[in-house]
Amino acid sequence: MSARRPVIAFAMTDSVRERVFPEALMREYEAVADVAGSLTEFDSAQARAILADVEVLVTGWGAPRLDAALLDAAPRLEAVLHAAGTVKPHLSPEVLERGVRVSSAAAANAVPVAEYAVAMIVLAGKRVLPIARRYSGLQDDFDVEASFPGMGNYGQRIGIVGASKIGRIVIDMLGSYAFEVVVHDPYLTDAEAAELGVTAVALDELLRTSDVVSVHAPSLPSTQNLIDARGIGLMPTGTTLVNTARGEIIDQDALTRRVVAGELFAILDVTVPWILEADHPLYTSENALLTPHIAGSLGAELRRLSAAMLDELRRIVRGELLAHEIEPDLLAITA
Amino acid sequence: MSARRPVIAFAMTDSVRERVFPEALMREYEAVADVAGSLTEFDSAQARAILADVEVLVTGWGAPRLDAALLDAAPRLEAVLHAAGTVKPHLSPEVLERGVRVSSAAAANAVPVAEYAVAMIVLAGKRVLPIARRYSGLQDDFDVEASFPGMGNYGQRIGIVGASKIGRIVIDMLGSYAFEVVVHDPYLTDAEAAELGVTAVALDELLRTSDVVSVHAPSLPSTQNLIDARGIGLMPTGTTLVNTARGEIIDQDALTRRVVAGELFAILDVTVPWILEADHPLYTSENALLTPHIAGSLGAELRRLSAAMLDELRRIVRGELLAHEIEPDLLAITA
Numbered sequence: 003m004s005a006r007r008p009v010i011a012f013a014m015t016d017s018v019r020e021r022v023f024p025e026a027l028m029r030e031y032e033a034v035a036d037v038a039g040s041l042t043e044f045d046s047a048q049a050r051a052i053l054a055d056v057e058v059l060v061t062g063w064g065a066p067r068l069d070a071a072l073l074d075a076a077p078r079l080e081a082v083l084h085a086a087g088t089v090k091p092h093l094s095p096e097v098l099e100r101g102v103r104v105s106s107a108a109a110a111n112a113v114p115v116a117e118y119a120v121a122m123i124v125l126a127g128k129r130v131l132p133i134a135r136r137y138s139g140l141q142d143d144f145d146v147e148a149s150f151p152g153m154g155n156y157g158q159r160i161g162i163v164g165a166s167k168i169g170r171i172v173i174d175m176l177g178s179y180a181f182e183v184v185v186h187d188p189y190l191t192d193a194e195a196a197e198l199g200v201t202a203v204a205l206d207e208l209l210r211t212s213d214v215v216s217v218h219a220p221s222l223p224s225t226q227n228l229i230d231a232r233g234i235g236l237m238p239t240g241t242t243l244v245n246t247a248r249g250e251i252i253d254q255d256a257l258t259r260r261v262v263a264g265e266l267f268a269i270l271d272v273t274v275p276w277i278l279e280a281d282h283p284l285y286t287s288e289n290a291l292l293t294p295h296i297a298g299s300l301g302a303e304l305r306r307l308s309a310a311m312l313d314e315l316r317r318i319v320r321g322e323l324l325a326h327e328i329e330p331d332l333l334a335i336t337a
Numbered sequence: 338m339s340a341r342r343p344v345i346a347f348a349m350t351d352s353v354r355e356r357v358f359p360e361a362l363m364r365e366y367e368a369v370a371d372v373a374g375s376l377t378e379f380d381s382a383q384a385r386a387i388l389a390d391v392e393v394l395v396t397g398w399g400a401p402r403l404d405a406a407l408l409d410a411a412p413r414l415e416a417v418l419h420a421a422g423t424v425k426p427h428l429s430p431e432v433l434e435r436g437v438r439v440s441s442a443a444a445a446n447a448v449p450v451a452e453y454a455v456a457m458i459v460l461a462g463k464r465v466l467p468i469a470r471r472y473s474g475l476q477d478d479f480d481v482e483a484s485f486p487g488m489g490n491y492g493q494r495i496g497i498v499g500a501s502k503i504g505r506i507v508i509d510m511l512g513s514y515a516f517e518v519v520v521h522d523p524y525l526t527d528a529e530a531a532e533l534g535v536t537a538v539a540l541d542e543l544l545r546t547s548d549v550v551s552v553h554a555p556s557l558p559s560t561q562n563l564i565d566a567r568g569i570g571l572m573p574t575g576t577t578l579v580n581t582a583r584g585e586i587i588d589q590d591a592l593t594r595r596v597v598a599g600e601l602f603a604i605l606d607v608t609v610p611w612i613l614e615a616d617h618p619l620y621t622s623e624n625a626l627l628t629p630h631i632a633g634s635l636g637a638e639l640r641r642l643s644a645a646m647l648d649e650l651r652r653i654v655r656g657e658l659l660a661h662e663i664e665p666d667l668l669a670i671t672a
Contacts, residue, residue, distance in 0.1 A: 021482070040379060077470075108670070114463070114490060121460050124456040125456050125460070128453060128631055131630070132455075132623050133628055135628065137629045138620045141569075141616065141617070141620050142612060143629060144629070146629065146635060147635055147636050152450070153637070154638040155449060156637040156641050180641065196428065211633050213653075277477060278476070281476065286473060289377055290467075292473060292559050293465060294468065294472045294481065296463055296464075296465070297463075300481060301486075301489030302488070302491040303490060304489070305492070
């Protein structure tokens with residue numbers, strides 16, 4: 003690699019580039035690298051001409067697939083910096099096999115999701131949404147403690163399903179609250195749990211004993227229906243389930259039945275399908291809050307992704323290791 | 338004071354004692370002190386007999402006023418531990434003047450309020466409530482970024498009005514987010530602000546430039562209508578105002594007009610009057626979330642208050658300074 007100023011190109015849709023890479027950040031990329039161009043595809047003659055020189059490819063949502071054809075077109079490619087969440091669906095194994103280093107902004111992209119989950123966990127403990135609904139309906143005083151037994155954020159048990167990147171940020175953030183945090187993750191050892199300051203428990207125990215359950219498992223074949231109808235049935239009345247991960251991980255019909263029955267609270271940023279069919283009871287249930295997949299990076303938060311990959315680019319310029327390099331061995335068990 | 342086991346009594350309403358001092362905590366008080374009794378008044382012969390011996394009085398909401406008559410009835414009184422928020426309305430100046438040390442759980446009581454405010458600040462940045470409302474109404478996808486320009490918790494400016502106990506906890510908690518925090522407090526020097534890691538600004542500038550304004554000023558004659566109609570008018574469209582302090586601090590009518598007009602968002606745990614009159618437009622405004630004064634300690638959080646005063650009692654037993662002793666000089670400018 004040319005020691006100090008690598009040749010870079012951007013590859014993503016124009017709209018993603020405009021949203022994720024505002025002018026001020028583009029100037030910072032240009033300050034440390036030679037920008038050969040911005041691509042939306044890898045096949046045209048123009049794209050091929052740019053790829054022939056590229057040493058670092060900065061990608062984003064909507065980037066073309068990173069595969070053997072790209073490697074052939076970009077013989078000098080040494081690194082891919084993906085300014086978005088998981089790079090996995092875009093990435094053919096050949097890329098890593100041929101020694102191209104790949105980094106992603108998955109860690110940066112995890113931050114707003116964790117912040118959203120923690121805020122929802124805190125408000126769940128205070129029963130804010132059902133109390134606000136009742137207050138708005140009654141338009142008068144009522145005994146909130148009698149109406150919502152078990153409320154209050156002090157000593158409550160928070161169950162984290164999945165010690166993923168996001169799950170670990172949530173665990174870290176919850177450390178400054180007076181909660182007891184338990185975690186279920188098949189890949190988490192007791193020693194690792196102790197290091198995180200939490201207790202590893204079986205999923206059934208987590209569901210049976212947590213005041214709030216927050217789902218942070220990756221969507222993998224092994225996590226489909228992880229919290230199944232039986233698991234949903236284990237949750238005590240009054241429990242809140244927060245899902246900012248993937249709808250497929252829980253039995254949505256079983257959850258819906260208990261939420262509509264007034265037994266459970268659900269804060270769902272993800273569902274199956276991605277946008278629930280019109281008239282789905284969760285839209286209007288008193289005990290549910292549905293948001294259209296907004297926990298992840300949106301608006302100003304997109305700048306965190308390009309800033310994170312700029313930091314990676316600077317590490318390349320300085321000859322340092324990447325901070326968020328994808329480890330091939332972990333690809334199978336992460337999102 | 339009898340060196341090791343002070344004589345203590347509790348003074349508050351029975352219902353407060355049951356809620357704030359569960360059995361397990363009472364056992365811990367009894368482990369370090371001799372409990373002479375539980376009082377709801379200071380006037381009966383029975384109360385007088387108990388007060389005659391009392392060295393430490395543990396008070397709570399609904400406690401009788403602490404005044405010269407109490408001092409006469411309790412000649413051995415050395416400390417009052419108030420397991421609630423501010424002790425000020427209960428406390429005659431004579432008590433401090435005669436050298437009785439007074440501590441309160443105001444710091445412990447500040448925690449849930451700060452947690453509530455921070456959760457609301459995070460969700461305000463994500464526009465969660467208006468997005469959830471629109472999603473529930475549309476029952477279909479929509480462009481959240483186009484609908485809510487400026488959304489996203491990255492680099493947003495959060496304006497804290499009042500570097501009070503609660504305000505300082507909020508500032509500390511916000512330090513782990515990618516926010517820029519500015520503070521208005523007439524008693525905060527630039528040096529103190531720098532120590533808190535924030536910038537002290539004039540109130541007008543705070544209102545004009547903050548994405549979220551969170552009110553943490555004490556209710557004092559000088560803070561009535563602190564954010565007046567002119568100040569409400571300075572806030573840019575799209576700003577969220579979070580008030581967990583006292584309704585009197587803001588011009589509620591001016592705020593209501595701009596919220597109902599769809600210009601501002603309001604998260605209000607406090608109003609004037611305490612419970613808004615029926616049919617007040619804030620109950621049902623799309624841009625408002627009203628809660629009936631639940632940010633403070635409720636439910637399980639009440640145990641934090643008795644635990645905090647138990648810690649103070651243990652300090653007395655060990656001959657240490659109280660951690661939360663009321664300083665007479667600060668009484669005038671704090672809640």
